[in-house]
Amino acid sequence: MMRYFQDMEYRNIGKSDLEASVVGFGGWQAGRQGWGTEFDDRDCIDAMKYAFNNGVNYIDTAEMYGHGHSEEVIREAISGMDREKLVIATKVNPPHFKHDEILRSCENSIRRMNCKYIDLYQLHWPDHSVPISETLGAMEELVDSGKVRYIGVSNYNREELEEAMASMKKHEIVSNQMRYNIIQRGVERDLYPSMKVHGISMIAWSPIAKGLLSGKYGHENIPTDQVRKNDPLFSRERLKSFEPLISTLKTIAEKRDKTIVQVSLNYLLKKGAFVIPGIKRVDQIKDCMGSSGWSVTDAEVSEIERLAPGTESPGD
Numbered sequence: 001m002m003r004y005f006q007d008m009e010y011r012n013i014g015k016s017d018l019e020a021s022v023v024g025f026g027g028w029q030a031g032r033q034g035w036g037t038e039f040d041d042r043d044c045i046d047a048m049k050y051a052f053n054n055g056v057n058y059i060d061t062a063e064m065y066g067h068g069h070s071e072e073v074i075r076e077a078i079s080g081m082d083r084e085k086l087v088i089a090t091k092v093n094p095p096h097f098k099h100d101e102i103l104r105s106c107e108n109s110i111r112r113m114n115c116k117y118i119d120l121y122q123l124h125w126p127d128h129s130v131p132i133s134e135t136l137g138a139m140e141e142l143v144d145s146g147k148v149r150y151i152g153v154s155n156y157n158r159e160e161l162e163e164a165m166a167s168m169k170k171h172e173i174v175s176n177q178m179r180y181n182i183i184q185r186g187v188e189r190d191l192y193p194s195m196k197v198h199g200i201s202m203i204a205w206s207p208i209a210k211g212l213l214s215g216k217y218g219h220e221n222i223p224t225d226q227v228r229k230n231d232p233l234f235s236r237e238r239l240k241s242f243e244p245l246i247s248t249l250k251t252i253a254e255k256r257d258k259t260i261v262q263v264s265l266n267y268l269l270k271k272g273a274f275v276i277p278g279i280k281r282v283d284q285i286k287d288c289m290g291s292s293g294w295s296v297t298d299a300e301v302s303e304i305e306r307l308a309p310g311t312e313s314p315g316d
């Protein structure tokens with residue numbers, strides 16, 4: 001594989017042969033719904049092109065992001081690129097978990113992205129109204145037909161993941177995408193250790209805590225977009241409570257000649273996760289890419305965890 005960005009690291013997703021950049025491109029923002037109006041499709045396309053031309057080969061989206069709009073934006077960004085070099089991951093929405101609906105959703109995602117096949121097709125959230133054997137049976141058919149290369153899940157707790165693994169007949173689940181960042185570390189309790197035992201990759205969503213861990217928001221600067229304005233994480237009190245942590249992240253960042261975002265993402269990379277920060281513009285992905293190729297020290301991790309809420313904190 002051609003390595004454009006000299007510091008970018010690549011790892012296999014689970015036991016698959018998908019060699020993905022540890023920093024992937026989070027595509028929810030490109031759906032352009034709920035995330036504010038200060039950016040447009042062109043910004044997202046430019047950011048994706050920059051990423052793909054400079055070492056990020058992995059992009060994450062979902063059929064539900066902007067009702068397919070994120071996938072359409074991706075089509076534009078990847079047009080003319082070597083498809084084989086990209087790791088394209090998308091997700092099917094729980095209302096489509098019945099057998100025929102899964103097949104249809106997959107066709108629709110492939111058509112919207114014009115990507116021939118999906119590298120990693122993920123169940124977006126667990127859904128207990130359709131038997132998991134029916135849902136995963138359809139996913140396995142998609143692998144057999146070549147439309148999907150590997151199967152992943154998202155937001156599955158330990159029991160749900162084990163149930164899903166047990167219903168697979170021929171193929172394996174290679175990843176579980178979970179909310180995971182310095183201040184929301186519930187996955188560390190029992191899920192992540194068990195995923196490691198089974199060789200299932202952790203893909204961290206909200207790795208910057210929806211922008212909070214960039215240090216640009218605070219109790220006097222609360223984001224007003226639909227996604228964040230009512231999120232308890234961005235309440236005045238909680239933002240105030242994170243000030244000592246943000247200040248420590250800033251000190252570490254200055255000492256290491258990095259940004260706060262880079263320290264926050266590197267913390268997760270050190271724990272073995274892939275990160276998929278949500279991106280609106282080139283400057284954001286450029287910054288996030290600098291989280292790869294170096295490592296916070298064990299002492300820095302301890303310092304961060306001394307100030308961060310524990311794994312039992314509210315919001316986990």
Ligand SMILES: NC(=O)c1ccc[n+]([C@@H]2O[C@H](COP(=O)([O-])OP(=O)(O)OC[C@H]3O[C@@H](n4cnc5c(N)ncnc54)[C@H](OP(=O)(O)O)[C@@H]3O)[C@@H](O)[C@H]2O)c1
Nearest residue numbers: 026027028154205206207208209210211214277278284287
């Ligand atoms: N599987 C799931 O259920 C699930 C759920 C949520 C998300 N996801 C996936 O995970 C991705 C990331 O999660 P997320 O969007 O919730 O949270 P996130 O990545 O923690 O935060 C995204 C926000 O961080 C800010 N940001 C990004 N790069 C920055 C930089 N270099 N400097 C400063 N700020 C920066 C932007 O905020 P501003 O808007 O302030 O610019 C962006 O909107 C999504 O795009 C999506 O692909 C999956």
